[in-house]
Amino acid sequence: MHRPIHELSAAYRRGDLTPVAVAEDYLARIGAFDGKVGAYLTVVREQALAAARESELRWRAGSPRGPLDGAPIALKDVLCTAGVRTTAGSRMLERFVPPYDATIVERLRAAGAVVLGKTNLDEFAMGSSTEHSAFHPTRNPWDLARVPGGSSGGSAAAVAGGLAAGAYGSDTGGSIRQPAAFCGVVGLKPTYGRVSRYGLIALASSLDQIGPFAQDVADTALLLGVVAGHDRRDATSIQAPVPDYAAELTKGVAGLTLGLPDEYFIDGMDPDVERAVRQAIEVLQGLGARIERVSLPTTRHSLAAYYVILPAEASSNLARYDGVKFGLRVPGRDLVEMQSRTRAAGFGAEVKRRIMLGTYALSAGYYDAYYGKAQSVRTLVRREFAAAFARVDLIVAPTTPNVAFKHGEKEDPLSMYLNDVFTIPGNLAGIPGVSVPCGFSAAGLPIGLQVLGRPLDEARVLRAAYAYEQATTWRSRRPELA
């Protein structure tokens, strides 16, 4: 029964399927296969069934709340859910139960979506492999010896493995697009400010953005449309009308100019990835798109700037975890000892590394050289994209330089950081980007095509992804878990 949400809702409408049957089927698959995949940290079986029953009544009464009514979805465990523990993949929040729902969770509930559970991630969304969850690693459904990418690896693996019809994650430097590419699903990072961050456990506030994972582009449009839009609880959310993304999908790419950035085809990238992406671009050309080379030279400084800004903001955002108010507390003889022990025990190595980097970058006398400089690079990146988008409608590039790697393969943090080299610039610029499957490596591992667009131009980004997807058959291939 694992099929796209738009097909599920069509089946609900016809009466061929019911939300309860579908939810039960997903829960059964989770029971059967999640032991292998490890996509979930928490499954809320009873709540999911209750929501499915309510959805079923609405469908039966002919008054569903919209295209997501009865859709079984999963949420990355950084999205706060009232009454359901939200761990951020950390010991620090192992028993933290938020008293409130994130804005997107409120909107999803209002749309009738059925939340199946909370998915695994690298601790506090720091990582690119979902190996660095404090609880267990998540495995790639295409090859259980490999990582699903990260940090939203649980959400990507859930959708790829048929353990959820759709899912949400957060993308700070590629944490939606990279795991989407590794797992052969569609993953969208919207424009910064398009989706409210209220209730998203912050990693780097100026970069974080929530977005969907889906089996296809049509579902991606639906999942974005329901959660996008201004929220008065998030001062950085944009006040702009939300287009009907689904209605825009079929407009095609004929007449669009796609930019091909020189800097996104680099030495050392997997030749299978380069081949697949170049073939995908030919497909888009065949559909009537014009291709133009563009140059984004600051790309090579993006990673450095990102690894100053992100740790700086993270060190600040994570300061609240001190054992005083919520989450883990390890007793000590006095306050300082209690706080030190709590933070020593509650945070993993990568989190500590970034807190130290960020604390240093913000310290008196170093601020200008690090944080200030990194913000200047960020401005350059933004301007470069703006200049490119004055000439082209969209930019197409690989999502990642490589396909999914093996568990334990990247021990060195720097080589792990390099995974996000093609996705980070989009976060620095705050622009939307999608990863859509564009083939497989010789070893049968998925490859992602990245489409980047102008701020708030998600509709065109999705339109190109849809045109490509409809012209190819990659999405018919599914990993086999049984």
Added chain:
Amino acid sequence: MSAAASRYETVIGLEVHAQLSTRSKMFCGCPTTFGAPPNTQTCPVCLGMPGVLPVVNRRAVEFGIRTALAFSCRVNEACRFARKHYYYPDMPKNYQISQYEEPLAEDGFLEIDVEGGARSIGIQRLHLEEDVGKLLHEGTLETAQASLVDFNRSGVALMETVSRPDLSSPAEAASYLRAFRSVLIFLGVCDGNMEEGSLRCDANVSIRPRGSAPLGTKVEIKNLNSFRNVQRALEFEVRRQAQALDAGERIVQETRLWEADRGYTRSMRTKEFAHDYRYFPEPDLVPLQIDRRWVEEIRAELPELPRAWRRRAVAQYGLPPYDAEVLTQSRALVDYYEAALRESSQASGAGTDRPKVLSNWIMSELLRVLPGDDERAIKSSPIPPRHLVGLLQLIENSTISGKIAKDVFQKMFDTGQDARTIVEREGLTQVADEGALGRVIDSVMAANPKAIEDYRRGKKEAKGALIGQVMKETRGKANPALVNRLLEDKLSQT
């Protein structure tokens, strides 16, 4: 002037934190009522829970602009919030959302009255931030087995105003704080209640040999939470620094805490242990663009400020400067006074010195019985301005004596009734009937032959005792001037 003060010049700057009287907190919708049970005025935002975001309180920005305009500051076209980091358990996020490089307003001044005239004290900057919670210790901080945190105050809107180092004595510093408080109260942006912590003050103080150009090393003093403490702490600190310099020591740049109970400052931390606050722009808030039209609207609605009112009261009402100063400690008190004056001008028989008589009654009687001089206390006064004026009329038309009037005032306060009602009910109308009073005086004289004899032998004080007896017999209702005249007549008759 002490010896130290004459050898050295004192340089003081004040940082004042004022709690803005907005109904909700700086970055969330929680109420700000003082004294609610612990942790009942909190939400995920002001508790700093994972995932929450701040939203700026528009009213707090308006209050900040209003204050900035009153101090003639430049309101910046854009300002920005910044995170200030330090670990303290009363601060839920372990950073405070404040303003750093781009404050709301800069470069203003406040005029204060000093010995021999007025001085203009520069205001360097004014910015908005959030307050922290409160720690409650079981017993003392040193011996407590546990500490409790109350987050009700966490996130309450604070306005920090930093003066330039223009204050040249502890008395001037106290005077600045008094004038500052009074302006805030007049603007309606802060209740000025120092006991409840609505206004808190830190000082930077240094001394230098008189006439020497470079500033001395400055010391920051914290915990100055009353006018008296500001002055006492600074006096102590100036003396301490002078003694140190006299002894050939150097002043260490440090933060010192004023121990009000013990009357001294003690070192909290030296420069080497100063916090590195790791400020950076708050990424959860966009820079605030301040609309010029909004600023002009706020400017147009600025009320008359205390200094202007005092000048007017002295010129127009002939009020002594001291009275004007006392009244302007509270805008509600000035409103009360003005209302009473209006009533008074409508009432008949107003004496020419009514403005002064009214301020006397307000300062010595009303402020004695009311729980405070803040808006709450004045507005809920059981004696409205109209009743006070009514009482004064009864004195002026000799219906009651000034002495009886004080009793009537207390009864007005206790019952909320007007003076006439009380006087009539209790039969307090002054006895001004010469025949009746004459009879009372005759009987008093008959009962006190010794006093009469004393008086006639030249002991004039004896008359006072007789008057006292007459007042006692009439239960204070006798017109004292009439008693005096009648008694003198009778004493000189025989």
